[in-house]
Amino acid sequence: MEQLGNGDGPIDLHDYRYGLKLRKQTRETSLWTNEEPFACPACGEPFEGLFTSEKRHNTFTPGDATPFCIVREPDRILMFRH
Numbered sequence: 001m002e003q004l005g006n007g008d009g010p011i012d013l014h015d016y017r018y019g020l021k022l023r024k025q026t027r028e029t030s031l032w033t034n035e036e037p038f039a040c041p042a043c044g045e046p047f048e049g050l051f052t053s054e055k056r057h058n059t060f061t062p063g064d065a066t067p068f069c070i071v072r073e074p075d076r077i078l079m080f081r082h
Contacts, residue, residue: 001046003039010073011041013052020050028054040080042069047080 002019005011013020019036030052037046047069054076071078 001037001039003041003044005041005071007041010075011071011078013050023049040069040082041078042071042080045082047082049081051079051081053077053079 004016013030013032016036016038019034019038021033021035022030023033024031032050032052034047034050039045040047068082069080071080
């Protein structure tokens, strides 16, 4: 299973467009579904969804207690839902 990114810098999601489906996008956020599946760069396990945000403050209202991992890059946060 291929892992997103190589650990050497920010993840370029356009390199993985063949396996990620864009569900929703605003100017500062995006929501993706993992259809390949790719492995999470934080834990190495496959993930279901990916939320990215360039906003300084975010509010999450999960409908259940779904586990997730967070990767912090210089200009954004990536949240991987498992």
